[in-house]
Amino acid sequence: xxxxxxxxxxxxxxxxxxxxxxxWFFWPAVLLIAIGTFGGLVLAPEDYQQKDAFxxxxxxxxxxxxxxxxxxxxxxxxxxxxxxRMKLAHAFAAxxxxxxxxxxxxxxxxxxxxxxxMWGTWWEWDPRLTSELIxxxxxxxxMALRASFDDTQRADRASAILAxxxxxxxxxxxxxxxxxxxxxxxxxxxxxxxxxxxxSMLWPLLVMMLGFVLYFAAVMCDRIRSEILRRERNASxxxxxxxxx
Amino acid sequence: xxxxxxxxGYGPYVWSCFLLTFAVLIYNAWQARMTLxxxxxxxQRRARTQTGSDT
Numbered sequence: 650x651x652x653x654x655x656x657x658x659x660x661x662x663x664x665x666x667x668x669x670x671x672x673w674f675f676w677p678a679v680l681l682i683a684i685g686t687f688g689g690l691v692l693a694p695e696d697y698q699q700k701d702a703f704x705x706x707x708x709x710x711x712x713x714x715x716x717x718x719x720x721x722x723x724x725x726x727x728x729x730x731x732x733x734r735m736k737l738a739h740a741f742a743a744x745x746x747x748x749x750x751x752x753x754x755x756x757x758x759x760x761x762x763x764x765x766x767m768w769g770t771w772w773e774w775d776p777r778l779t780s781e782l783i784x785x786x787x788x789x790x791x792m793a794l795r796a797s798f799d800d801t802q803r804a805d806r807a808s809a810i811l812a813x814x815x816x817x818x819x820x821x822x823x824x825x826x827x828x829x830x831x832x833x834x835x836x837x838x839x840x841x842x843x844x845x846x847x848x849s850m851l852w853p854l855l856v857m858m859l860g861f862v863l864y865f866a867a868v869m870c871d872r873i874r875s876e877i878l879r880r881e882r883n884a885s886x887x888x889x890x891x892x893x894x
Numbered sequence: 895x896x897x898x899x900x901x902x903g904y905g906p907y908v909w910s911c912f913l914l915t916f917a918v919l920i921y922n923a924w925q926a927r928m929t930l931x932x933x934x935x936x937x938q939r940r941a942r943t944q945t946g947s948d949t
Contacts (some may be wrong), residue, residue, distance in 0.1 A: 700904060701904045702904040748922060751918055755915055762911050763911070868926045871930045878936070887937045887940065890934060890938065
């Protein structure tokens with residue numbers, strides 16, 4: 650187990666493994682997102698209250714889930730990097746940030762477009778919306794902080810602390826609709842009791858979520874490879890890499 | 895077909911959300927791919943200079 654862990658944390662091995670794994674994440678992600686889109690737009694029945702506007706949730710909910718999941722992954726990577734001084738974990742955290750930031754932008758934009766017909770406003774300083782906006786600022790702050798250091802090690806350490814401290818915002822986003830009387834609707838699928846959404850509407854959402862998770866993994870493979878190359882100064886294996894991989 | 899595009903009057907909202915999502919997903923994947931390509935070129939150039947100075 651430790652040997653495997655040690656092997657994976659070696660830059661050349663991680664670089665090659667990520668390259669090999671990428672197509673196995675990417676193409677299933679494309680397929681699942683296509684099926685989820687078809688299911689959500691065509692097969693799922695119309696909602697009796699929200700009519701066809703509820704179909705926006707097929708892209709809004711997976712984006713929102715991923716915006717939080719990616720942040721937690723980034724903070725865990727940053728913490729591992731900080732505690733065990735593992736460079737690859739810092740590279741993972743750094744690679745997470747732009748992907749998570751894009752998911753957060755998508756969440757805010759699609760939520761806003763959904764809010765206009767449903768609530769009559771594009772934006773409201775509601776706890777869920779405000780905490781999601783703070784999440785975007787945390788991602789942007791993390792990236793800006795990294796960019797402000799020339800030295801990678803110092804950038805790793807400083808940004809890791811920001812990522813770990815910022816994780817406190819994640820449960821606030823997640824439970825804001827339960828803790829406060831929010832304009833945003835409550836949870837439908839993550840309730841401990843049975844989900845309050847019919848199976849015919851639920852399955853495209855789950856397929857879409859899985860598709861988004863695999864998409865994140867695929868983009869992560871490319872981004873972590875870039876991060877590894879940016880940090881690697883040892884020429885011996887760099888000269889062997891193939892531009893096509 | 896027209897009903898499908900109309901989406902009970904919510905067409906512009908639904909379609910703009912889906913188009914925006916796909917645009918962002920495609921851009922994100924493409925940008926990560928491009929950055930990797932650039933980093934590979936840079937790393938190979940660096941490796942060549944280092945091996946050149948070693949010999």
